[in-house]
Amino acid sequence: MTAGVDVPDRRGRTGLHLTGLGLDRNPDVVVKDVELLASDWYVVRATTLDIRGSDGTWRTERRETYDRGNGATILLHDVSRRTVLLTRQFRYPVYVNGHPDGMLLETPAGLLDEDDPETAIRREAAEETGVAVGDVEHVFDVFMSPGSVTEKIHFYAAPYRRDDVDGTHHGVEAEGEDIELVELTVDEALAGIGSTVVDAKTIMLLQWAVLTGPFSR
Template structure:
């Protein structure tokens, strides 16, 4: 039997150690002093509880404890066809939304995935190919956003790129070895935009559709 905490002083199943040290060296904000980092879980993602002192504007100091969920950073992309005014989305089962009142857990989304060890642009080309079957060329960087800053560390890189209908390779995609069963869904852009809040309830997808209407490929056009 191996003594020690996986992810801290002995490798976890992904070979990582030292995960209990993240944040201890932060000095960018003089009002925040990290005192302790507790590693709560280290499986595929990492759950930590961090205790820090926070100096308020009136000079008083409070000690806070916050849990953070670190799943790595990610990227997402809106694939669009300007002439036909269509967008290419995916639909797949998401247990997290299913357990939180979504009717069937089948979420309509833009293609997305974690960066792993790739750059954001390389990662989103990889994910677009895996999830939609479309090989993406040049991409436009739209913005970077922290999606759930209260507890999740992930920064999501947003991209957009045109696609060709000739590049569509069937109606299903995904990596079987990762348990992915993804339906590729081509929608009229105006239909997708009008579906926000009903059929489209994924935050990254809402943001990219609104960007496309306000500042992107479909801004000012009908």
């Protein structure tokens, strides 16, 4: 008996070894076998597939994928004051990979879990910033690390006002979150790209905001 295969894993899931079998949208790719490597919380699979190259020959490959579900992120902006509302929290993966202290500056974000993207990002914005967002704008959907991670992130933007901001720290205590609010001018945030701002989703939203978004007008 294997957790995540024929008995529930930690999150109550079974059949995790079946994902990808039967895919037929691309006639040049045939999924042959899926092996579940881990499902403690997120899911790691090793998939064996046949791929037909441009010369017509078939080759067999084995690909590992990391499945943490899909997510959403949002840029909260105040056009009148030319500010954006970001968060700062400890991220161990960046800390272990060279970030000075692991305290990453980024846009509010989180996994969808069982919610649709808009519902999820409203939830995450409230939990991480305390701001109850009104109308949201869907910006784009992006695969962030397509070589090995299945996650697709839904990008949003919404206005906020200074009066909407209450306190300096937020987060769900039961989940160990200790999130600091950081309000910057959009020019300060842009100037920090590559130094103080090194989170991909945040950089993408900032650049969108000044190229075609709220700060381009």
